[in-house]
Amino acid sequence: xxxxxxxxxxxxxxxxxxxxxxxxxxxxxxxxxxxxxxxxxxxxxxxxxxxxxxxxxxxxxxxxxxxxxxxxxxxxxxxxxxxxxxxxxxxxxxxxxxxxxxxxxxxxxxxxxxxxxxxxxxxxxxxxxxxxxxxxxxxxxxxxxxxxxxxxxxxxxxxxxxxxxxxxxxxxxxxxxxxxxxxxxxxxxxxxxxxxxxxxxxxxxxxxxxxxxxxxxxxxxxxxxxxxxxxxxxxxxxxxxxxxxxxxxxxxxxxxxxxxxxxxxxxxxxxxxxxxxxxxxxxxxxxxxxxxxxxxxxxxxxxxxxxxxxxxxxxxxxxxxxxxxxxxxxxxxxxxxxxxxxxxxxxxxxxxxxxxxxxxxxxxxxxxxxxxxxxxxxxxx
Amino acid sequence: xxxxxxxxxxxxxxxxxxxxxxxxxxxxxxxxxxxxxxxxxxxxxxxxxxxxxxxxxxxxxxxxxxxxxxxxxxxxxxxxxxxxxxxxxxxxxxxxxxxxxxxxxxxxxxxxxxxxxxxxxxxxxxxxxxxxxxxxxxxxxxxxxxxxxxxxxxxxxxxxxxxxxxxxxxxxxxxxxxxxxxxxxxxxxxxxxxxxxxxxxxxxxxxxxxxxxxxxxxxxxxxxxxxxxxxxxxxxxxxxxxxxxxxxxxxxxxxxxxxxxxxxxxxxxxxxxxxxxxxxxxxxxxxxxxxxxxxxxxxxxxxxxxxxxxxxxxxxxxxxxxxxxxxxxxxxxxxxxxxxxxxxxxxxxxxxxxxxxxxxxxxxxxxxxxxxxxxxxxxxxxxxxxxxxxxxxxxxxxxxxxxxxxxxxxxxxxxxxxxxxxxxxxxxxxxxxxxxxxxxxxxxxxxxxxxxxxxxxxxxxxxxxxxxxxxxxxxxxxxxxxxxxxxxxxxxxxxxxxxxxxxxxxxxxxxxxxxxxxxxxxxxxxxxxxxxxxxxxxxxxxxxxxxxxxxxxxxxxxxxxxxxxxxxxxxxxxxxxxxxxxxxxxxxxxxxxxxxxxxxxxxxxxxxxxxxxx
Numbered sequence: 001x002x003x004x005x006x007x008x009x010x011x012x013x014x015x016x017x018x019x020x021x022x023x024x025x026x027x028x029x030x031x032x033x034x035x036x037x038x039x040x041x042x043x044x045x046x047x048x049x050x051x052x053x054x055x056x057x058x059x060x061x062x063x064x065x066x067x068x069x070x071x072x073x074x075x076x077x078x079x080x081x082x083x084x085x086x087x088x089x090x091x092x093x094x095x096x097x098x099x100x101x102x103x104x105x106x107x108x109x110x111x112x113x114x115x116x117x118x119x120x121x122x123x124x125x126x127x128x129x130x131x132x133x134x135x136x137x138x139x140x141x142x143x144x145x146x147x148x149x150x151x152x153x154x155x156x157x158x159x160x161x162x163x164x165x166x167x168x169x170x171x172x173x174x175x176x177x178x179x180x181x182x183x184x185x186x187x188x189x190x191x192x193x194x195x196x197x198x199x200x201x202x203x204x205x206x207x208x209x210x211x212x213x214x215x216x217x218x219x220x221x222x223x224x225x226x227x228x229x230x231x232x233x234x235x236x237x238x239x240x241x242x243x244x245x246x247x248x249x250x251x252x253x254x255x256x257x258x259x260x261x262x263x264x265x266x267x268x269x270x271x272x273x274x275x276x277x278x279x280x281x282x283x284x285x286x287x288x289x290x291x292x293x294x295x296x297x298x299x300x301x302x303x304x305x306x307x308x309x310x311x312x313x314x315x316x317x318x319x320x321x322x323x324x325x326x327x328x329x330x331x332x333x334x335x336x337x338x339x340x341x342x343x344x345x346x347x348x349x350x351x352x353x354x355x356x357x358x359x360x361x362x363x364x365x366x367x368x369x370x371x372x373x374x375x376x377x378x379x380x381x
Numbered sequence: 382x383x384x385x386x387x388x389x390x391x392x393x394x395x396x397x398x399x400x401x402x403x404x405x406x407x408x409x410x411x412x413x414x415x416x417x418x419x420x421x422x423x424x425x426x427x428x429x430x431x432x433x434x435x436x437x438x439x440x441x442x443x444x445x446x447x448x449x450x451x452x453x454x455x456x457x458x459x460x461x462x463x464x465x466x467x468x469x470x471x472x473x474x475x476x477x478x479x480x481x482x483x484x485x486x487x488x489x490x491x492x493x494x495x496x497x498x499x500x501x502x503x504x505x506x507x508x509x510x511x512x513x514x515x516x517x518x519x520x521x522x523x524x525x526x527x528x529x530x531x532x533x534x535x536x537x538x539x540x541x542x543x544x545x546x547x548x549x550x551x552x553x554x555x556x557x558x559x560x561x562x563x564x565x566x567x568x569x570x571x572x573x574x575x576x577x578x579x580x581x582x583x584x585x586x587x588x589x590x591x592x593x594x595x596x597x598x599x600x601x602x603x604x605x606x607x608x609x610x611x612x613x614x615x616x617x618x619x620x621x622x623x624x625x626x627x628x629x630x631x632x633x634x635x636x637x638x639x640x641x642x643x644x645x646x647x648x649x650x651x652x653x654x655x656x657x658x659x660x661x662x663x664x665x666x667x668x669x670x671x672x673x674x675x676x677x678x679x680x681x682x683x684x685x686x687x688x689x690x691x692x693x694x695x696x697x698x699x700x701x702x703x704x705x706x707x708x709x710x711x712x713x714x715x716x717x718x719x720x721x722x723x724x725x726x727x728x729x730x731x732x733x734x735x736x737x738x739x740x741x742x743x744x745x746x747x748x749x750x751x752x753x754x755x756x757x758x759x760x761x762x763x764x765x766x767x768x769x770x771x772x773x774x775x776x777x778x779x780x781x782x783x784x785x786x787x788x789x790x791x792x793x794x795x796x797x798x799x800x801x802x803x804x805x806x807x808x809x810x811x812x813x814x815x816x817x818x819x820x821x822x823x824x825x826x827x828x829x830x831x832x833x834x835x836x837x838x839x840x841x842x843x844x845x846x847x848x849x850x851x852x853x854x855x856x857x858x859x860x861x862x863x864x865x866x867x868x869x870x871x872x873x874x875x876x877x878x879x880x881x882x883x884x885x886x887x888x889x890x891x892x893x894x895x896x897x898x899x900x901x902x903x904x905x906x907x908x909x910x911x912x913x914x915x916x917x918x919x920x921x922x923x924x925x926x927x928x929x930x931x932x933x934x935x936x937x938x939x940x941x942x943x944x945x946x947x948x949x950x951x952x953x954x955x956x957x958x959x960x961x962x963x964x965x966x967x968x969x970x971x972x973x974x975x976x977x978x979x980x981x982x983x984x985x986x987x988x989x990x991x992x993x994x995x
Contacts, residue, residue, distance in 0.1 A: 038926035038966075045932055151932035155924070162923070170926065230940065230976055254935075273471035274642075274972050276487055283485075283982030294983070297976035299940060302969065 002167055006030040007351060008186050008195030010174050010209050013044035014150055014337050015329045016201035017157035018344025021078075024164040026352040031166040032195070033158075034188060036173040040154045042203040043336060046272065046304025047150040048226055048258050050239045050250060051338040052089045053114055054142050056105050056378040059364055060313055060335075061112050063342045066359055068144055070341030080156030082149045083253040087237030089145035090127055091379070092136060094244040099138040101378075106140050116142040128236055130292050147239060147250055150337040157344075177212040177326075184326070197351050199327045200319070204270060204305035206330035215319050218369055219331045220268045222308050224260055225278035227301040231255030240289065241381060247285040248381045257296065259286060262381040272303040306334040310369065312377035314343060317350055317365040327351060328366070333380060385411045385459075387697050388475055388490035390466040390639060393421020394683045395496035395675025397449040398690025399697070403494075404454035406698035406705065411488065412458070413477050415465035415975075418526065420446030421498055421675075422518070423683060425525035426546075442683065443525075449687070468972030469493070469643040473670065478977045485981040492670050492697035495640055496690055499633040499654065499676035503945055504538070505903035505913060507593035513600030517547040517630035524554050532626030536603050537561040538591055541569035544630030549577050551628075559624050562589035562605055564612060592619060594627055603627050610820050611840055612855065612894050633680045638942065641970035643671050651862055651891045652733035653679030655948055656967075662715060662738050664693035665700075672696055679737065681730055688718045756791075759804040766809035766826035766837065770800050771893070772817075784816035814839050815873040824881070825889050828868070832961075834889045835868050840880035845870050851956045852895035854884050862892055864956025885961065905953075906946045908939020916950060920957035927954060928966050937968055940976050 006028055009016040012035030020031050035041070051071060053064040075081050093099040099118075106118045119127070121136040158168060169190060176187040177198065186193045202209045204221035232255050239250035249259030261282050279301055287294050309315055309331030319326045329347050332339060346356040368374060387403045389396045392414030403410045418424050426442025461479065468476035475488045501516035503509065515523075515531055517539070523529045535556055537548045540563035548558045561578065566587050568575045579585060588608050595602040607618035634655040641647060645666040646659040657679040664672045674693040675686035692714050699707050722731035735742055759767040770781070770790070781800055782792040789806035790813060792798050811824045814837060824837030836854075846852060846867045854865035863884065871879040884892050903913045911934055924933045927950065936950055937943030943950075947968065955961055 038929045040932055041928060045928065151929075155929075155933055159922075228938075271471070274468070275472070276468065276470045276474055276476055276972075279468075279476075279972065280485070280982050283979040287979050287983050294980040295978040297978050298973060299976050300938070300942065300971045300973070302971050 002032065002193075003191060004194040005032040005167070006195070007032075007197045007199060008184070008193055009033045009199045009201055011035065011042065011201035011203055011205075012039040012154075012158070012168060012170065013042050013201065013203050014040070014154045014157075014340040015203070015332070015343060016199065017154045017161070018340040019199055019201060019329060019347045020161045020166055020344075021157040022345045022348035023351065024161055024166060026348055028348075028352060029165040031161065032193060033161075033166070033168045034172050034174050034186065035168065035170050036205075038170055039158060039168065040151045042205070043304050043307065043332075044150045044154050044203070046226070046302060047337045048248065048250070048260055049147050049150050049252060049337065050089070050145075050248065051148055052142075052145045052239065052241075052335075054089055054091055054105070054109060054116060054140060054145065054379060056108075057311075057313060057375045058108060058112060059361070059375065060339070060377055061109055061114060062359060063314070063339045063361070065112065065114060066342035066345070067339050068146075070345070071146075071148060074153070074156070074341070078156045078160055080152070080159060082152040082156055084146060084148045085253050086144050086146035088127070088141055088143040088239075090124060090131075090238040090240050091140045092124070092240065092242045092244065093138045093140075094135060094242070095137060098244065102138060102140045105379075109142075114142060115144060116140060128238060128240065130235055130290055131240065132289055132291055141238070145239065147252055148337075149253075153337070153340070174209065174212070177209070179213070179323075197325045197327060199329055199347060199351070201329045203307045203330070203332075203336065206307055206328070210319060210328070213319070213323060213326060217315065217319070217328070217330065217366070219307050219309050219315065221270050221305040222268055223266055223271050223303050224262070224306050224334060225274065225301060225303040226258065226260035227279065227282065228299050229257040230297045230299055232257070232296065236290075241379075242285070242289065243379065243381065245285050245288070246381060247282070247289065249286060249289075256299065257286075257293070260381065261285065270305060272305060274301045274303060307331055307336070308333045311374035312380045313375065314339060314364055315366060315369065316343060316346060316361055319366060333377070382474070382487045382489055383411070385409045385488065385490050386701060387411070387492045387494065387694075388413070388466075388488050389494045389496060390475075391421060391496035391498055391675070391677070392416075392419035392460065392462070393496060393498050393675060393686065394423055394445070394449070395498075395677070395686040395690035395693070396421070396494070397446060397453075398687040399494045399496060399672075399674055399694035400458060400690075401449060401452045402691050402694025403697055404457040406694070406703040407454075408457060408698060408701060408703065410458050411461060411490070413461045413464040413466050415463065415480070416526075417463055419450065419460060419462060422521075425518075425521040426683070445683075465975060465977075466497070466639060467974050467977055469639050469671075470972065473643075476972060478973070478981055483978065483981045485977065490670075491701055492672060493643075494664075494672045494674060494690075494693045494697060495643075495658075495677050496674045496686075496693070497636040497639060497677045499680055500636050500944055501629070502632040502634055503629055503907075504591075504631050505905065505949070506591050507903060508596070509594060510904045510907050510910065511594045511596055511600050512598065513596065513625055514594060514627045514629065517543050517628050518633075520626075520628050521547055521550065525550060530554055530556050531628075532624070533557060534559050534624045535626045535628055536605075536622055536624040537628050537630060539563060539569070539630035540565075540575065540585060540587070541630060541632075542571060542574060544628075545570040545574035545578055547628065547630060548583060549574070549581075552578075552581055552583070558583045559622055560584045560586060562586045562591065564588070564590040564608060566610070590614070591627070595621070600625055600627055612896060633676065634948075635677050635679060637677065638944070638970045638974045640666070640671075640673065640677070642972060642974070644668050645671060645673075648737065649887070650679065650733045650736060651856065651888060652729045653681075653737070657737060659739075660737060662692070662740070663696040663711065664689055665696055670700075679730070679734060682721075685718055685721050688714050688721070692718075754799055754801045756801050756803040757805045759807075763804075764827055766811060766824045766835075767804050767807050768802065768811065768813060769823045769825055770802055770821060771823070772800055772821045780816040781813045781822060784813045786812075811837055811871075811879060814879050815875055815877040817877075820877070823893060824879070827886075828883055830883075832886050833883055834886040835881050835883055836889060836892055837879050837881040838894060840870075840878045845872070845878060846880055852882060853952075854882060854888070854892045855894040855896060856891045862888055863952035865892070865895060866956065866959070905949055906934075906936040906939065908941050909935055911936050913953075916953055917957065920954060925954060925958045925960065926966070927951065927968055930954070931968055942970065943968060
């Protein structure tokens, strides 16, 4: 069995898969992906599938725009469908204060080249006729935002990586990482591997994988619950986000409504079990926003983990100056799927060229964490 | 949130049996049942029951639930009809859904008894998703509980007791049963049930199976075919039968979704219908406060379900420190239950229940001995092959005895005697398999791989399979148990060849046949129309984990949440990879157990959502 690789990637989710794909595009095929369960078993396989560019920090907007650039080319480039649709994201403002914040954010987003507008409640009603806009103050809308299937996107990247000779080890748990003569010894329950580079793309378990080299990185796992309804004829194009009530929801390509909420009282944990509070709470929110869909049937609720960072922005790049070859691709705070093409590209360039070339992501590294210089992302459910 | 001592999920024989005991013990009891009427399957059983006369024998099933309700202490009882249990959440709170009022409520019970019954199995054949194809239980509900006939010309698939009884009931209701086809050479049910059908002029075709349903928008005909002794369709023996309804009576499987949700340890036992909860003889599961009873605890018959329900009710009372003489009550019920589980069918249930109960008990006449006798059984851990003779009847026949050079099979002077097998003399040559005209001798051997057994099957069809071929391994009823791989094929001059397949050791007493792999366009996931071919292709592309397959193809994500297709898909993964998928994840069962509308969660008259909700 193979026992060494140029790059060892911890985590078979979208972040690891994307990084592996972009590494092969840069000619690095000697890759091993360590996945403790099955591909997409962590956050990716439980994700709601939104692809959004409307963020409050310039760093997130730029990453998301670059990702959409790649998503738009994904199906052709990889010859693999992932149910991609671009019907926009409609962000709802229910107070004047929210509207003012949206206006400022939209201005910043426009300055970065994003096609986005602050729209009136009448416009919102036209974009989503089924939406209850009675108390709406304004909304922001970006038509190139959209939806995709995160599992299929992961599997597509992985199929291409395997074709290039990359190795995926499912049901292989990394148990320890040791420094060994300028390289790393990755110990797993299936044997030891020597890797020149390590990419920690372990999502909710990222902190544990950093601890294996003695680092304490400020990310934590947090359960977020979600549900899907029976499939219906497509009636709602955009993803709806309502920060005021803490709700997001969309109608996926196959017709089911997928929705989740932010629960500020959710404690840190790895658990992904289902609770009744969620189903009761989201039913109130959904039937308020879409009174016409009161009798749509809920098929199934489930849950997944966010890997939450202090400012809700990803943490990318070397874990420290002492371990420049131990890379992080963590802390996505619920947005790993939509940012994955850009972050995968960035960390792949970091490994191959010593720094990212396509984008400047110097403000998303561990340095801001050490300095406490945070640019808080506010548009998080 | 509703608070109660006991929540009983399911108002069938098991649930009602449980409620008798809990209400008599003075416990506040809520029984929820998703149907309009209590009684579960009892309300459709218009025939008279077998059993002991002290326990309703001779009474028609439809009358039994009234008898049971009469026995309860009504003051402590709350019966909620048309109310489903949708979830057991992670904190043990149950979610119930009142269909009529469209209301979701939470229930906090000190004890929860899951008596959710069973659902029907289905079989893959072409166009098996056409409207007009029903399970026999569904037909019974429509007809006997709803007063609606599903069609006028019915073809029944399966001559077990359910198939025979439902056919009889269809005739009683005025429908025409155009035929009963049965893949086995003999009915699975009782002679008396068959005789009733036959004397009313219904053709019963043994050795026949369904190939396809035909019709544009609904069933217009069925294509059936004769199969040979090896259950293989015989060329030129297909025929088209006009009918508007195809009724499948091919077995039951426990309804287990809530048990999975509740974190109960589940085990796969074909003899009990599939996944069953680990429980002890007092019906307690490994999860404190969760008890089971009836078909949900393993497929059985109605009288044993009542007894299991009573046991579960008693255990709930005991756990809640009710004062009574439990020893005698338990003993009476357990003795009666044991009595119901004798005989050739009963023993299989008993043996399987002993596995569930973790009870080490010698059971005489276990599955492989059947009607024929065993003088000395194979020693545990035996490496060389041995045989199993499944010859139940007094057929004048003795080639098996003659074929054995080692006198391991004895029949004696009177050749109608059943064969007597002596494992200590058996060398494992398997010559007798090819000699038996009834194809009733099978070989069993350890494969050398842990947990894997090689089953050698007499095989008389062409083309012969080849080593490494994938096949569907079938049980005695022709039901697909899992996928298997051909281990070897031994040709014999008399043309009864020996085909050996590798299966999981736990199935060695169940698998007796196999059929060539795959009808590519047979629908496996019926909710989402995902075919056998699509699943095979995905597995071959490397999506070999059940959870990956679920995400890649969306299998089991439809409204039934995998109830009918999960086990078939697991079998396909196993055949495609050699890895036993039940050792890993089988998919997470999530609330709600059956779909329900948002409006059920939103109180009428109360403003939903809105700014005050922040």
